[in-house]
Amino acid sequence: MNTATAKNNSGSFALIGVLAFAMVISVMNSTMFNVALPVLRQEFELSSSQVSWVVTAYIIVYAIGSVTYGKLADKFGLKNLITFGLICFAVGSLVGMFATGFGMIIAGRVFQSIGASVIPASSMLIPIRYVSTEQRGRALGITSAGMALGTAIGPIVAGFLLGFASWRFLFAISLLVLIALPFFRRYLKTEPSIPGKADLPGGVLLAATIALLLLSITGRSWGYAAATLAAFLLFVWRIRRANQPFVDPGIFRIGKYTMGLIIGCMVLTLNLCVPYLIPQLLSSVNGLNSLQTGMVMFPGAVVAALLGLVGGRIADAKGNIFLFAWAFALQLAGYIVLFSYIGMGSWPIALLLIVVNTGLTFAQITLANTVSRTLSGPQTGVGMGIYMMSSFIAGAVGTSVLGLVLDGRSGDGGTFGSIFGFFAIWIAAAAVLYFVTFGRKAATKVWA
Missing domain, CATH: 1.20.5 (Single alpha-helices involved in coiled-coils or other helix-helix interfaces)
Structure with a gap:
């Protein structure tokens, strides 16, 4: 490797590190406010449906923004869009922090989401545009680790702040994303705008x-x-x-991209369903409170974040299909054990969550890497935006269905066992589709 190449790689991975930091703050911003809902409900004398808009409004705008920024990145350039997004994120945080009523809190959350949704779009595009194909798995592993770490520490930070301070400090924490802005401005290239009407x-x-x-x-x-x-x-x-x-329908005529989209929705649905289901299992079957539940879930998220760094390197060295096989095996084993021994203690569940969360992180790296290779040129931005949006919506649908299944039966261990059994069948079906669609191409090893 010559000096120029080494310097270029160093700059690229410095940018990936900044992106991972922004991802941590973005994901924390999503998970922290779930913990704050009971406090907000009591302080503003709201119903459950009213206070849920703190989360619902964020989800709606976040899903829309993930594909919109992907589309606009092809026209205006990532540097300008990320600058706009992070400033908007900070403005929303300030509005929420100084809110005098519930309406201002919702406005703050909407502005936060308008800005924050630039980050998942960028988490797909920056590795594609700034990192070579041979090292893209490593880059995606770093961003996936940031997502897993944000998921792990978000509820714990929120619980600490709500116990010793005010919900307003949850908005203040989100202002930390501004630390990343000068580094994005430094490392991102200035791209010319592409003429044409939106x-x-x-x-x-x-x-x-x-x-x-x-x-x-x-x-x-x-x-x-x-x-x-x-x-x-x-x-x-x-x-x-x-x-x-706005979306070229021709992109769906790329057979491997469309199949990757379907498989991604199937697999990444579990990224939201598992974190949604486990706290209810620990509360209803194991009788744990919120703090105890957080302590059980924390090790799995942290270990998955650290192993995500390893997973990216594995994808680069051994190929996507090798890493996906591990992702499939880890999840399948975890779901089968949870299905078979639903009444086990909380710490065995903590150990199983290390296995399952690592499998979910490996799957996330593999699918993003695989789908990105089916796209080229102007299709990349909107294509990866659609991939993120579709996976996110699939997860929202999955958690809603789980809510319907658990209504009135949340204390029934047999219901939880059946759900984990279904998860095992679901991931097996997704694995078959992946191996059939991408097996030959993904099996080719890519050596750095």
Whole structure:
């Protein structure tokens, strides 16, 4: 490796490190406020449905933003978009921190989400644009580790702040993301804007489809479901007729990309379902309180974050299919044991979560790496944005379905066991699809 190449790699991975830090803050910002909902409900005298908008509003905008930034990155450049996003994130944090009413809290969360959603889009695009194919697994491993670490420490930080201070400090913590801004400005290249008009009607219809879908799920409303279908059909009609559509329908004619999208939705759904299910299991079956639950879940998230760094290097050295085989095996083993011994103690569950969370992290690295290689040129930004958005929405659907299944039966260990049994079948089906679709190509080893 010559001096110029080594210097370029050093700069690229410095940028990846900054991105991982921003990912930690972004993910913490999402998980911290779940812990704060009971406090906000009591202070502002709200119903459960009203206070849930602190999370719901964030989810809706986050899902829309992940694909929108992916599309705009092809036109305006990542440096400008990340600058805008992080400033917007900080503005939302200030609005929430000094909120005098619940409406201002919601406004702060919306502004936070408008800004924060640039980070997941960037977590896909920066490794693709700034890191060589041979080292992309390592880069994705670092960003995945940031996501896992944010997931691990978010609830613990929130519990500490709510115990000794105020919910306002949750917004203050989010201001730390500004530390990353000068480093992004330093390491990101200045890219010229690409002329052309943005398909605003297409973007609005896509946003409406996503918002209505999530509202139909969270509100369990057939009316919203019908409106979702209508908005989606109008969106399809629009992108098939626009000269420069918001989403080029031709991207779905790339067979491997479309299959990667489907497999990604199947596998990454569990990234939200497992963290949603485990606290309810520990509370209902094991009788743990919130602090004890956090302590049981913490080791698995931290170890998964550290092993994510190793997983990226494995993908580079051994190939995607090798890492996915480990991701599949670890998850399958964990779900089968949880299915078979649902009444086990809390610390055996903590050990199993190390296995399962590592499998989830490996799967995340593999799928992002695999799907990114099916795209090229101007398809990359919006294609990876759609990948992130679809996986996120699939997870939201999955957690909603789990909520319906657990309603009235949350204390029934047999119900939890059946769910883990279904998870085992689900991941096995996804693995078969992955090996059939990508087995030959992904099996090729890529050596640095």
